[in-house]
Amino acid sequence: MSLLRIGRGSLLLLSCLISTYVTAADSFIVGVATHSMNNVNQPLRSLELASLAGVTSVRDDGFWSTAEPAPNQLQIIPPWRAWLAKANALNQAPMVILGYGTSFNGNAKPRTPEVKIPYLKYVDYLTRQLGNPVKYYEVWNEWDIEGPTDSRLSRDYVAIVKEAAPIIRKNNPQAKVLAGAVTSTGIKGGFVDRLLTAGIMNYADGISLHPYVHCEGRDHNTPESWINWMRDLDRRFTGLAHKPVPLYLTEMSWPSHEGNCGIDTTRQAAYLARAWFLARTVPSIKGIWWYDLINDGNKRDDQEHNFGLLNVDLSPKPAYSVLKAISPYLKDFEYDASASLQSDGLYKLVFSDGRERIIVAWATGRTREDQVVSHAMNNAPLRVLDTQMASKGMVTSEQRWSCTGDRCTASVSLNEFPKIIRLSPGA
Incomplete structure (x- = not known):
């Protein structure tokens, strides 16, 4: 039908539909990292609990080593499809990490043709197989960790993003391509600066960061000092890219363990609320993925066991209850x-x-x-x-x-x- 023949009421309806779509597309992302894509001990019921807390995106690993256990033997395992179907049914905008090495290439990064060629084949296969339900792809995870100040490492990362991004977009035009997943150490070491100077925003839709501060020491490990750092980074990144850089905080949290760098579960909940509302004061920050949904173990003195919103038995920690209460005010409210x-x-x-x-x-x-x-x-x-x-x-x-x-x-x-x-x- 010609647009000129659409009545005034239909035009109004079309306008409302477009407005609703834009608003939904621009909503702040309330995300969590999960391990249930690859860990059968973390049941998919946990995604329902995440949904009840207002989570709108979940992030997990599409391990290269799982997708290609032997050379040229590519596969998608059933738990991946189950995780994706569950997340999609709950409108949780799945994010899949395209990363890590394989045993047959010595777990090397794709920095040489011998490793890059099979990596790009894996990227092509996985993005074709998983299809439209995936809303975000993250190219590798914490690439910087072995050399935060190494300019050759950042140069090679830009090169692999440049080659992977067109493949992802060809197979999944609706998905955003995120680059970086840079650690706090890498951020301080100028890794993101070098990516931006090298023009990575010509290939990626946003930069992903893991800006943990829980080990920064007194007066530097709070949400308030953290957001000051984020504001400084935002200004610097905008200057380097000559335009605002969309920032996706795909890992961020405070662990509630007993020991160095830890806080108790009560303060973890208070920090979560403050950090998330403070993040809404920085327009370039498009979302936070709390790391992670479920504690990874029961040892109270183990940092890696205590990042979660839920305990191992899926009982809620105070931070879960806080997120559930505040999430309606995070998504569509403007500062x-x-x-x-x-x-x-x-x-x-x-x-x-x-x-x-x-x-x-x-x-x-x-x-x-x-x-x-x-x-x-x-x-x-x-x-x-x-x-x-x-x-x-x-x-x-x-x-x-x-x-x-x-x-x-x-x-x-x-x-x-x-x-x-x-x-x-x-x-």
Whole structure:
């Protein structure tokens, strides 16, 4: 049908559909890393728990060594298809990592023709076989780890992305190609800078980072110091690329273990809430994938066993309950910098989705009393979600707004757990 013959009502409907699609496509990504694609001991039921917590993307490994256990013997194992089908059914925008070596090439990176040719064949096979359900492909994982300051290593990584990206796009035009998966050490060693200078954004849709700070020491391992680092990186990367660089934090979290660099499960939950809301203040950050969904073991003193949102038996840790409570406010709410405050350990971040307006407020260090301001609340009760009691959700407080004319204020007690306070009447 000619567009000129479409009626006004149909044009309005088309406009709404396009608007809805764009909004959904641009929603902030609430992701988690999983190990259930390759580990039968992590049941796919865990993806349902992730979905209940508001997770919109899951990330896992499409191991080259699994896809090609012997030269030229390519396969897709049933657990991969099961993981992909489950994630897709839950609208969890799967991300698959294309990486790691194989035993028959000495687990070498594809830096020479002898390794690069079979790697690209694996990329072609896997992206054709997995098809449209995959929404993101990450080219390798933590390539930088063996030489964060090695310019030859970064040069060879750009070369493999340049060759892999067209293959991925040919087989999966709907998927985004992410490059980097760079560690904190690599970020500090200039690895991302060299990728950008070499023009990697000509081939990739975004840069993926693993900017852990849990071992940075006191005053440098908090969400607030972390976001300052992210802002500095964002400015630097924009300058190097001569345009904003989409940043995908495909691994990020704080482990809740007993020992060096660890925090308890309560603080892990508080850090999760603060980090995710702070990330929404940086437009270049498109999403965070919390590492990871399930603890990898039961040893309380083992860091690698304690990154998860869930325990090994799938019981929720406090961080899971917090994510479940805050995720509706992360995806489609936009940050209002002009109405927000970040100063002297006090954070009052204002967000709106066009219908509802909220302030997310907390204080680092000591607990303190502070005021929040709104308009036209008509002395109504405060509606508050205290992430320290996340399972209660948004509740009606006994406290009321105090209004003089159109201006309304309320005094709130702030600590390290963010409080989400509704600023809009009747929402």
